[in-house]
Amino acid sequence: MSSQGNVRRLSLQKIIKEEHQDAPLESVSMLQVRSIATFEPAIGLMPRLSSFVVLRVLDLSTCALVDHNLQGLWSLVHLRYLGLSDTGLCELPEEVGKLQFLQVLDVTGNWRIRKLPSSVTKLRRLMCLLYKERCTRLPGGIGSLTAMEELSSILGDSLSIVKEMGNMKRMRKFKIEFEHMSLELEEAFVKSLGEMSNLQSVTISIDGRYKMMDLLGEKWVPPQGLRELKSRGGRVCRFSRLPAWIRENPSQMSQLSWLEIGLTEVRQVDLRLLGRLPALQILLLECLRQGPLLVEADGFRCLTLFYLWSSSPGQVVFQPGALPKVERIALHTGLSVAKEEVDGNNGGDWFDTGIGNLPSLRSVNVVFCTSLLREEDANKATSALVTTLRAHPNSPGYDVNVEDIYSDDGEWL
Structure with a gap:
């Protein structure tokens, strides 16, 4: 220089220490x-x-x-x-x-x-x-930061802070954490979100036991450019049913690639609607209960990660041709009372989940729930799945277990 x-x-x-380097470059x-x-x-x-x-x-x-x-x-x-x-x-x-x-x-x-x-x-x-x-505690007056586009985690328990967020109309990405939730606070949050027409990624984490965010699910109209709706640390954003903006026209959310939510129940129709999200790559679902589900061949064309956890799970079967790009599967599952309960299973092997049909598999984590199965059936299902995975051409890593998962048929608050 x-x-x-x-x-x-x-x-x-300063990679090599030399005597003349010890002083600042004042010259x-x-x-x-x-x-x-x-x-x-x-x-x-x-x-x-x-x-x-x-x-x-x-x-x-x-x-x-x-x-x-x-x-x-x-x-x-x-x-x-x-x-x-x-x-x-x-x-x-x-x-x-x-x-x-x-x-x-x-x-x-x-x-x-x-x-x-x-x-x-x-x-x-x-x-x-x-x-x-x-x-997470921001000072009052953050509404003056009207040029804000990306903001780290916010503690959303202050009604005034949540209202002021509505002034950040250019916001593209932020995280918010609620320790407590009230109707007034949720209304203010939905109103502020509605002002953010450029929003691409939002992470919502809620403490407390199973607090619903149904106003968010029914009243918020996300911008079409939304790419991620996420949670953090298992504190998932929960809804009584699939949000209206997915139910009414899932193809409209053409850029949504990451979705992490909780539902009271995951039904077959919910899975079909989610499968119509054209850009979805990561899906993480939690629910209280879930009946038998068939993951069909005509949805989830871009999905790479499929996670489904239920307090009271039914069987999940993957149809040939389903999830062509999925590399990671994680689910809690049971088995049908009778194989005919899963429409489209065509009377196949009762223990066949169809996971072996997924061509891009790299990692599988499955828990068979003995609270819903006889232990003998759960062990047979585990053995059948392990045999299938060992024969898979990708040789995916796997963790297949039998656990006595507590079945909760109650309601979230």
Whole structure:
């Protein structure tokens, strides 16, 4: 690097230790530097931050920062991108509000940051705010962040915060966690979601025992560009029945590729409707009960992962030609009282699930539930499936078990 020339992009990394590298690069002109990325342990080579008067991009991710490393940072008023992930920060200071042109702020990986400063709401150009999931409490006034497009996990128990989210009309991706849910809170959430016409991915997690989100299922009209409706840590978003926006016209959701929901009951008609989602690649379903199901050959053409868990499962049979791209199967299943109960099974082997018909299999996880089967039948079904999987041309990995799963025929709240 010439000490006489101006530098616009600077990457600092310290692979070989040399004596002349121990001091900061003060001799190099930094007046025109627009972008800096540095890696541990090269943080010691960083010139004073105040010398980068027109800096737009600063990435200090994975560098061990202490207070003196940040001296001059908050005077970099032209910053658009600030990467502080995995830097060991304990808190984000109020001075961050001085960075009026900031568009991306990333403080992920700093597990000791539990809350964000109120000055964050002054960053009116902020488009992406990323932080550790345990830092879920946002300051009041987040509705002023009208340029926001991506936001890490939000604790949605504050009615005012949920209402303010409706001002973020450009939102594309966010996660929200509800510890408690009320009708008023759900109404506000559905209304705010309705303002987000660019939404592509939303992760909804609900604590408490089996709280339904039927307003979300019946009143929300998702944008056609929605790609993901997800949950986190098993705290799935549950509905009394399949949401209206799937029941009424599943083909309209032409970009939905990931769907993770809970239903009171999964019926054959529900499976057919889900199979008509043209771009669906990942389907994770939970339910209280599920009768015999036939996964037919004319649906789920793009699906790669099929997961079905039920407190009271019936048999699941895969028709020849079904799920041509599925690589991973995970399900809790029983067996029919009689093989004729599964329409289309054509009187075949009672223990044949049809999983061997799936041409792209790589991984299989099946639990046969002895609460619904005689132990002898469950063991025969397990043996039959293992034999089928061992003969499969892909030699998929498998975990096939017999368990006494508690059968719950009650209702979710």
